[in-house]
Amino acid sequence: MENFPVIDMEMLNGEERSAAMNMIKDACENWGFFEIKNHGISHELMDKVERLTKEHYAKFMEQRFKEMVASKGLDATQSEIDDLDWESTFFLRHLPTSNISEIPDLEHDYRLAMKEFAERLEKLAEELLDLLCENLGLEKGYLKKAFYGSKGPTFGTKVSNYPPCPKPELIKGLRAHTDAGGLILLFQDDKVSGLQLLKDGRWIDVPPMRHSIVINLGDQLEVITNGKYKSVMHRVIAQTDGNRMSLASFYNPGSDAVIYPAPALIEEENQNPIYPKFVFEDYMKLYAGLKFQAKEPRFEAMKAMPLPMAMDTTPLQGPVATA
Ligand SMILES: [Fe+2]
Numbered sequence: 334m335e336n337f338p339v340i341d342m343e344m345l346n347g348e349e350r351s352a353a354m355n356m357i358k359d360a361c362e363n364w365g366f367f368e369i370k371n372h373g374i375s376h377e378l379m380d381k382v383e384r385l386t387k388e389h390y391a392k393f394m395e396q397r398f399k400e401m402v403a404s405k406g407l408d409a410t411q412s413e414i415d416d417l418d419w420e421s422t423f424f425l426r427h428l429p430t431s432n433i434s435e436i437p438d439l440e441h442d443y444r445l446a447m448k449e450f451a452e453r454l455e456k457l458a459e460e461l462l463d464l465l466c467e468n469l470g471l472e473k474g475y476l477k478k479a480f481y482g483s484k485g486p487t488f489g490t491k492v493s494n495y496p497p498c499p500k501p502e503l504i505k506g507l508r509a510h511t512d513a514g515g516l517i518l519l520f521q522d523d524k525v526s527g528l529q530l531l532k533d534g535r536w537i538d539v540p541p542m543r544h545s546i547v548i549n550l551g552d553q554l555e556v557i558t559n560g561k562y563k564s565v566m567h568r569v570i571a572q573t574d575g576n577r578m579s580l581a582s583f584y585n586p587g588s589d590a591v592i593y594p595a596p597a598l599i600e601e602e603n604q605n606p607i608y609p610k611f612v613f614e615d616y617m618k619l620y621a622g623l624k625f626q627a628k629e630p631r632f633e634a635m636k637a638m639p640l641p642m643a644m645d646t647t648p649l650q651g652p653v654a655t656a
Contacts, residue, residue, distance in 0.1 A: 337540055338367040345464075358468040365565030366530050366549045368542060374453045376544045379520060382450045385443040386578055390494045393438040394421045398496060407504060414504040419571040421494045427451040428488035429587065447490070451582065454518050455488055458584035461516060461548060469558060471597055479557055479595070480515055482587025482613070487514075493579040495527060498571030506569030506577070511628045512551035513620040514585030519547040525577035531566040539567075552616070552628055553586055556608040559594035564628060586613040591640070609636040 338360035344353035360367035398421040402408050407419070425447060426432045433444050462476040480486045495506040506527055521528060523543040529536040530549075539547055552564045569579070586592060593610035615638060619631055 337537065338364055339542070339545070340367055340369050341371050342369050342373065343371040354464065354468060357464055361465065361468065361550060361562045364530070364532065365563050366539065366547065366567070368539070368545045368547050370542065370545045372457055372546055374450070374457065374546070378446070378450060378453065379544055381446050382520065382580070383578060385440075385446055386492060386494075386580065387576075389439065389443055389492075390421065390576070390578075394423075394494060395496070397421070398494075408499050410500055410503055412503065415508070417504075418507045418569075419495060419498045419501075419504050420506055420569070421496065422491055424489055424491050425451070426487075426489040427455065428486055429484040450520075450580075451488065451490060454490075454582045455584065457546070458488070458516050458518055458582075461518075462584075465516075465554070465562075469561065469595075469598065470601060471595055475595065475597075476515075476554075476557065479592070480553075480584070480586040480590055482590035484587050484589070486587055486590075487585040488583065489585075490580055490582040493581070495525070495569055495571055495577035495579065497574055497576065499573065501571040501573060504571065506571035508625045509566050509568040510624050511564035511566055512549060512583070513553070513617060513624070514551040514583045515553045516584045517549045517551060518582045518584070519549070520580040520582075521547055522576075522578040525572055525575035527569045527572055527577050528579070529568055529570060536568070551583070551585070552620075552631070553592050553613065555628075556592050556632070557595050559598055559602075559604060559606055559608055561598065561602075588612075588614040588617075592616070608632055609638075610640060611635040611638060612641065 338356055340353055340356050340360070344350065357367065407414065423436065425436060433439070433448055459477055463473055466473055466475050498504065498506070509531070521541060523541045526538060526541050528539040530539060549567065550562050550564050554562050555564045590613045591610065592613055594606040594608050599606055609632060616635060619634055623631055
């Protein structure tokens with residue numbers, strides 16, 4: 334079996350740069366996922382974020398999760414549960430405006446650490462998007478611009494804990510899905526595994542690795558690359574032992590950004606755009622109800638959705654194929 338792609342970002346600064354760029358290209362084309370180390374975010378900051386996230390869970394979230402499990406009888410279930418996940422979560426929005434000060438139960442040092450972590454991740458996401466541009470032959474800044482809309486990208490962090498689960502065969506930590514957005518940066522527990530991606534019809538573990546960040550591509554990058562890169566199904570298997578921490582940060586288009594296959598890629602490959610053109614917010618509204626289903630019907634539904642008049646006047650790159 335091929336190994337899960339792990340890329341040492343330091344290679345980008347030396348004579349191994351082209352080898353590293355090729356590894357990223359291969360990961361984007363064939364995995365939709367890769368793991369990066371030496372990414373420039375300090376280990377001290379990551380350790381602090383991990384410690385504070387675990388303390389926050391123990392202090393404010395654990396009891397609430399146990400009560401939810403008890404009230405729904407989840408720990409005693411004898412049949413498969415397919416309408417909810419064995420996870421405890423909350424969401425922090427960083428861009429276009431931060432809501433960190435409004436989230437209850439966050440202690441001051443946790444707020445500060447998450448703010449600093451988000452700033453570092455935002456820069457890393459933009460660096461990575463430019464590496465993708467370089468590999469795709471798109472001009473520097475193209476993807477950042479494509480995501481920009483009128484107010485800049487949407488950027489947020491889903492803070493999750495997956496507590497030990499007595500029935501992992503009957504309830505998933507997180508049911509299989511592709512991510513709707515752009516680029517996802519995941520700081521996952523380095524001891525408690527559980528994340529798997531679907532490759533060639535088989536579920537493959539994403540290996541925990543201390544101080545690494547897992548990157549995956551969302552549906553919008555599939556659309557913009559006209560399918561050259563694909564968003565990939567993934568899920569979390571709950572574990573019977575240990576509490577899994579997962580901080581997934583989503584660098585997504587702005588709500589009014591218009592998403593469509595990059596004309597430069599279409600021309601270069603002499604293709605037709607096989608993906609639709611749409612406003613990102615419309616895609617998210619659709620996704621909200623269809624997250625745990627295949628992505629293809631979502632793309633089809635967007636093809637059928639009219640663009641707002643003001644946006645429909647810009648010439649689309651050739652006829653939209655029905656493939
Ligand atoms: Fe996801």
